[in-house]
């Protein structure tokens with residue numbers, strides 16, 4: 001019930017957010033367009049209307065100025081020409097202000113237009129001047145002679161006007177020693193609320209930090225990857241987006257792609273003003289993206305100022321994939337990982353949906369060039385490709401409130417407070433007492449915590465040996481576990497590490513939500529991709545499951561069981577960190593997704609893997625363990641589709657030698673529950689066998705164990721499939737994708753195995769070892785495509801003890817093709833009766 005309520009709430013919040021987002025289509029409250037020195041209204045095609053500065057009620061400026069006008073008016077005939085603003089300039093001989101009475105608090109775009117108009121009075125090319133706004137130095141001793149060319153220049157800034165109370169925006173132009181200052185045009189436009197997110201991710205990767213406040217920004221680059229130049233005509237906010245060609249390091253590596261802009265959607269939380277659809281509708285992807293073995297990055301170089309920190313915004317929109325979750329790639333800034341195995345679909349939930357993400361980059365780490373790269377993920381199983389749709393590189397003012405000039409300190413990360421001269425002392429003393437208080441509190445809680453916890457409580461990260469599996473993602477957990485231990489800070493470091501690995505539990509990294517809590521994808525600082533399961537701290541049941549899972553997985557190690565990399569029991573946290581299973585749960589590959597259907601052989605191999613895991617659980621460890629929650633969502637697949645059993649939160653130690661069963665309250669998942677266990681509340685390994693039988697049927701029929709939408713007799717897969725199996729016509733309800741490719745005998749063997757698993761009485765069901773053997777046999781039948789099996793040879797197939805590791809050799813007499821089906825049935829059923837014989841085991 002609580003779950004449904006939660007869902008409803010989430011839905012309501014979502015609807016509200018979405019509605020408000022849709023309704024508030026942006027029209028800037030503040031919009032000043034000033035043609036400095038002009039004497040008529042200038043209407044541009046893109047909708048902007050520039051008014052002369054002189055006699056303008058909204059704008060104040062010092063009268064000690066002169067107007068210069070281009071002698072040969074470029075386009076006096078064409079009023080709408082956007083070059084009009086460059087025809088005149090206002091020239092100042094002393095420091096002077098422009099004052100704009102803004103109506104809105106917050107970020108404003110400030111666009112300054114410069115052009116050294118040729119005129120008989122002043123040599124503007126040699127003019128040297130500085131520009132300051134809102135206490136931020138925008139230009140320091142700027143001169144066209146230093147700039148190099150006398151072309152039109154547009155400088156674009158973002159200024160925070162009156163962080164708390166409304167105030168005027170003041171722009172000050174100060175000529176340097178006897179020179180003059182000039183300006184041709186000024187725009188002041190409100191930035192839509194929400195265009196700046198609240199969090200940014202630092203590179204090199206760390207925990208997301210707050211978007212710096214009390215700073216000004218300067219637009220350094222705004223790039224439309226793989227697309228044409230977008231002018232203010234194409235952007236409702238009059239921005240310009242350049243093509244990326246001039247910045248591409250290796251043009252041959254990139255290939256431009258485009259989609260119809262009409263299909264682009266803005267995903268929840270992404271304003272339509274983030275970037276025009278034209279930006280998202282084009283991208284650069286990897287050239288020859290169909291070559292499977294390609295391994296290279298697409299690289300762009302951008303000139304930056306080494307002394308500054310930059311905000312780098314990546315715009316993504318998957319316009320190249322045919323299905324979600326099939327494009328996974330890496331993003332680097334200055335050779336540092338920014339996004340590792342990034343999947344746009346996890347953020348947008350659909351294709352052709354716009355998404356952007358911000359990073360904070362300290363340029364001094366690199367050089368005066370910023371290197372931006374995208375490249376394929378190392379995760380196999382995904383076609384190597386990578387895309388980028390748009391990029392914005394934004395300079396952040398340094399701690400000395402400058403956006404220009406190397407005359408001040410290098411900023412590490414932008415300060416969050418503007419520190420006035422008298423403030424350091426006050427802050428220091430405040431901080432001092434605060435720190436003291438914190439220490440006292442920490443000591444207090446630590447003591448409280450210690451005394452409450454029983455001694456056997458896990459104290460730090462569990463350092464487990466690495467798995468011995470075949471998985472490509474085999475990893476060493478030694479490095480971080482041992483640093484944690486050697487520092488003697490296991491707990492604290494561990495939690496910080498998890499928080500960083502998951503971008504502070506970024507909602508967008510959520511892989512799934514289960515009864516226990518949310519599962520996030522994370523990247524540890526050694527680059528290892530992990531799945532992080534964070535329990536709900538207030539759930540008492542969760543605590544039991546948390547402990548069970550750690551206890552179970554500490555005892556267990558098998559290549560068909562998901563490995564626990566570590567856990568964190570700090571304070572109220574219950575966090576489990578597992579190896580990342582790139583291909584997700586088996587269920588997703590069977591139905592209700594866009595993933596390609598699995599072949600019969602793949603399905604058999606997956607079932608065999610899962611059966612090996614369960615067989616090991618039942619027999620491999622010192623005491624038998626009953627999983628109790630076997631289902632297709634608890635069988636996970638790695639990037640090579642190797643199956644591993646997961647989720648041991650409900651597991652129980654099996655009956656000991658004296659007992660035949662364990663009495664317990666019934667737990668598990670509807671649709672997979674052993675009816676005998678349900679009736680008698682007695683748990684044996686055979687309950688897992690029953691659930692596994694349901695899994696087998698699900699794999700064969702590609703439908704859920706319970707589907708309430710179907711006619712009543714079909715709702716429960718186990719019952720429905722058994723009806724057909726008993727009539728020998730399981731093929732009637734099997735997944736149509738298997739038609740033709742699956743071997744009939746293999747299917748028959750599989751059906752029989754599932755049938756035995758689903759037997760009403762536990763004692764009638766085979767052990768997992770038997771199930772395994774039968775599945776391997778079904779795989780053998782599929783691989784060798786033997787149509788029938790000779791009765792006299794059948795003995796060769798049956799080892800004394802079902803042995804699940806060696807390959808089963810095909811019969812030596814390969815003359816089998818002539819034997820009739822009847823005989824083969826007899827053979828397999830006699831085989832089964834032998835397997836069922838309890839005295840064997």
Ligand SMILES: *[C@@H]1O[C@H](CO)[C@@H](O)[C@H](O)[C@H]1NC(C)=O
Pocket residue numbers: 037038039040069073087088
């Ligand atoms: C201002 O108006 C005069 C005549 O009306 C014209 O000659 C001059 O070029 C105008 N100046 C500008 C900047 O357009």
Ligand SMILES: *[C@@H]1O[C@H](CO)[C@@H](O)[C@H](O)[C@H]1NC(C)=O
Pocket residue numbers: 226227228243245256
């Ligand atoms: C896209 O690529 C084609 C062929 O290489 C080229 O002709 C075209 O100009 C490119 N488009 C853009 C916008 O760069």
Ligand SMILES: *[C@@H]1O[C@H](CO)[C@@H](O)[C@H](O)[C@H]1NC(C)=O
Pocket residue numbers: 228230231233234278
């Ligand atoms: C941008 O606007 C101009 C003028 O309206 C138009 O010709 C051009 O096709 C537009 N470009 C795009 C990519 O929409």
Ligand SMILES: *[C@@H]1O[C@H](CO)[C@@H](O)[C@H](O)[C@H]1NC(C)=O
Pocket residue numbers: 295296297332334335336373375376
């Ligand atoms: C891509 O660039 C990153 C960072 O510069 C580098 O570590 C990685 O090896 C590159 N990948 C390929 C496939 O070249």
Ligand SMILES: *[C@@H]1O[C@H](CO)[C@@H](O)[C@H](O)[C@H]1NC(C)=O
Pocket residue numbers: 334335365366367369371
């Ligand atoms: C990135 O790596 C390349 C090759 O290793 C090197 O030439 C370049 O200087 C590095 N760039 C930065 C910004 O570290």
